[in-house]
Amino acid sequence: MAAKSGNLVDILTNDFLCCQICLGEFQEPKALPCLHTYCLKCLTQFIQETSQTKCVDPGTVFQCAVCREDTRVPEGGVRAFKTNHTITSLFDAVLANKKQTDTTSSQSLRNKETFVNQPICERHQEKILFYCTNCNEAICIICNGTTHKHHQSTDLSEAANRQKSKMRDQLKRLEINLKSKEQTANKFHKHSETINTTKVELLKKIDQTASDLQKKIASHAQQLKQEVTTRCHQQSKTLEAELSNFDMQIGVLKSMKQFAEKILQHGQDAEVVMLQKNVTTKLAELEKQESDITVLQKVCSTKITVHISEINPTFGKVEETSQSTPRPRHPFISLSSAAPTLINSFKVQSSENGALFSITADPESITADPETGHLTVAEFNTNNVKTYNVNGELQQPVISCNQPQDVLYLDNGNLLVSVSGDGEVWEVSPDQRIVRKHKVKGCRGIAVTSDGNRVITSTEHGNQRVVITTPGGDIIREIKHDVNNQMYFNHPLYVTVTANDNIVVSDYWKNCVFIFSVDGQLLHKYSGSGEGQLSFPQGVCVDGLGQIIVADCHNHHIQLLSPEGQFIRHLITEDQGLFQPRAVALTPDGHLVVAQGDKTVKIFAF
Numbered sequence: 201m202a203a204k205s206g207n208l209v210d211i212l213t214n215d216f217l218c219c220q221i222c223l224g225e226f227q228e229p230k231a232l233p234c235l236h237t238y239c240l241k242c243l244t245q246f247i248q249e250t251s252q253t254k255c256v257d258p259g260t261v262f263q264c265a266v267c268r269e270d271t272r273v274p275e276g277g278v279r280a281f282k283t284n285h286t287i288t289s290l291f292d293a294v295l296a297n298k299k300q301t302d303t304t305s306s307q308s309l310r311n312k313e314t315f316v317n318q319p320i321c322e323r324h325q326e327k328i329l330f331y332c333t334n335c336n337e338a339i340c341i342i343c344n345g346t347t348h349k350h351h352q353s354t355d356l357s358e359a360a361n362r363q364k365s366k367m368r369d370q371l372k373r374l375e376i377n378l379k380s381k382e383q384t385a386n387k388f389h390k391h392s393e394t395i396n397t398t399k400v401e402l403l404k405k406i407d408q409t410a411s412d413l414q415k416k417i418a419s420h421a422q423q424l425k426q427e428v429t430t431r432c433h434q435q436s437k438t439l440e441a442e443l444s445n446f447d448m449q450i451g452v453l454k455s456m457k458q459f460a461e462k463i464l465q466h467g468q469d470a471e472v473v474m475l476q477k478n479v480t481t482k483l484a485e486l487e488k489q490e491s492d493i494t495v496l497q498k499v500c501s502t503k504i505t506v507h508i509s510e511i512n513p514t515f516g517k518v519e520e521t522s523q524s525t526p527r528p529r530h531p532f533i534s535l536s537s538a539a540p541t542l543i544n545s546f547k548v549q550s551s552e553n554g555a556l557f558s559i560t561a562d563p564e565s566i567t568a569d570p571e572t573g574h575l576t577v578a579e580f581n582t583n584n585v586k587t588y589n590v591n592g593e594l595q596q597p598v599i600s601c602n603q604p605q606d607v608l609y610l611d612n613g614n615l616l617v618s619v620s621g622d623g624e625v626w627e628v629s630p631d632q633r634i635v636r637k638h639k640v641k642g643c644r645g646i647a648v649t650s651d652g653n654r655v656i657t658s659t660e661h662g663n664q665r666v667v668i669t670t671p672g673g674d675i676i677r678e679i680k681h682d683v684n685n686q687m688y689f690n691h692p693l694y695v696t697v698t699a700n701d702n703i704v705v706s707d708y709w710k711n712c713v714f715i716f717s718v719d720g721q722l723l724h725k726y727s728g729s730g731e732g733q734l735s736f737p738q739g740v741c742v743d744g745l746g747q748i749i750v751a752d753c754h755n756h757h758i759q760l761l762s763p764e765g766q767f768i769r770h771l772i773t774e775d776q777g778l779f780q781p782r783a784v785a786l787t788p789d790g791h792l793v794v795a796q797g798d799k800t801v802k803i804f805a806f
Contacts, residue, residue, distance in 0.1 A: 331359035397746025638673025
């Protein structure tokens with residue numbers, strides 16, 4: 201049973217019995233977990249149109265049309281949402297009231313108002329006077345005496361008062377909840393305004409700061425440019441004056457040379473005797489002048505640099521620094537086919553007792569100190585880096601590290617060490633301090649480009665490569681794949697750099713030597729053929745002409761290649777006592793040093 205007063209019919213219909221999607225009366229009302237209700241057909245269409253998946257399959261997530269709460273379609277589909285029986289019952293009551301109103305429309309106004317204002321039992325057409333607590337239903341006196349005879353019932357007004365009290369409590373809770381939500385929403389709006397205001401203020405501040413910094417930077421940059429321009433102009437004038445003086449001297453020397461040649465060819469004996477004194481006097485005058493090297497060092501020893509600060513509007517200053525004229529990075533090896541001369545040979549010594557070679561002392565790499573000519577050897581198995589003079593006398597102290605693989609002197613006198621056991625590259629000062637170190641997993645060979653960047657080979661499993669870093673260890677570039685994404689290397693051991701910064705790499709297991717440009721482009725690849733066929737190449741170095749010297753280990757040869765990677769000749773062979781050459785280096789005076797597999801270091805002259 202159900203009944204409603206007539207003046208509530210339109211209110212209930214409009215506010216509670218209309219679907220918020222189609223705005224019509226509910227057809228099969230389905231309630232969502234958020235308690236909002238829609239027609240089954242409307243809900244199905246709504247989910248299909250608004251969900252991301254554009255379907256109504258179980259598990260599909262959509263948002264409620266009213267509160268936008270995320271909802272998931274249950275197993276069984278949209279129809280499996282619970283039917284809102286409250287809406288159904290209310291709809292039935294309103295519909296019955298409408299029918300009753302229609303059938304009594306011809307009765308007197310009093311009867312009409314009675315039907316409108318007084319709930320009527322649909323079955324018995326009697327006033328609703330009681331409330332059945334068992335069935336939770338409003339009933340008439342006949343229902344109370346028949347269908348609900350054995351149920352507990354109370355007076356309708358008493359039940360209504362109890363329900364009103366509960367509803368008032370619920371209404372208060374709803375009001376409190378609503379007020380809290382509205383206050384929170386207002387705070388959100390205010391915070392949104394604060395965010396926008398803060399954004400505008402900060403952007404304005406950033407723009408203003410950037411503008412101020414740009415002005416300061418532009419002003420200071422202009423000062424630096426002007427100072428550089430002035431100083432370069434001064435140096436250019438000095439250089440032009442010296443060059444003009446040298447041009448004049450060259451002219452005088454040429455004239456004297458031509459004069460002397462003519463005297464020798466056409467002069468009489470008396471003329472030769474008389475004029476020779478003049479030539480001698482002129483030469484003496486020229487030789488009293490400063491030497492060419494002295495003049496060159498005086499004019500070219502000053503370099504203008506700009507030191508840039510990382511974080512400072514005044515980001516730099518111009519300085520003049522003195523620099524020594526560097527030794528040639530790569531001495532020259534003669535192309536003569538004459539056999540080399542063995543200057544000296546010595547065994548690598550044990551660190552413990554200073555005796556000759558111990559079986560654990562295994563020279564993996566060797567380099568020559570550009571100042572003293574001393575030879576520094578990396579001993580992989582003894583975990584030591586040792587330095588010898590050219591007579592094989594051990595110098596102190598010894599550098600201890602975990603499996604040193606390669607060593608190389610820098611122009612500043614510091615020593616680079618590839619510490620393969622720790623996957624690190626060390627820069628060590630002459631007083632044995634580690635100036636800096638950085639990680640390169642699988643590091644083996646090391647070299648340095650003309651601008652000071654490090655070139656390091658790595659035999660890391662599955663990631664064999666050449667790594668180019670800054671002195672501080674920041675990676676600039678890696679060389680490991682060709683254009684077809686195929687790995688270049690199998691076991692890249694040693695590396696050297698030519699005068700024009702081409703990179704030469706020996707691959708032990710591929711039996712070849714690669715030549716790359718500094719930007720990683722493969723220029724040449726050499727594996728040899730015939731007498732030049734490589735067999736497990738190891739150490740590499742280059743001379744002043746860019747010629748490549750390769751330790752052809754298992755062939756017991758030292759090969760000389762052109763800068764383009766073409767075979768020229770064998771520099772040293774087994775016939776000259778060579779045995780498994782592992783590492784090669786050039787001394788400042790052009791001698792070739794070879795570290796052999798029998799723990800011997802040999803020095804050859806050409």
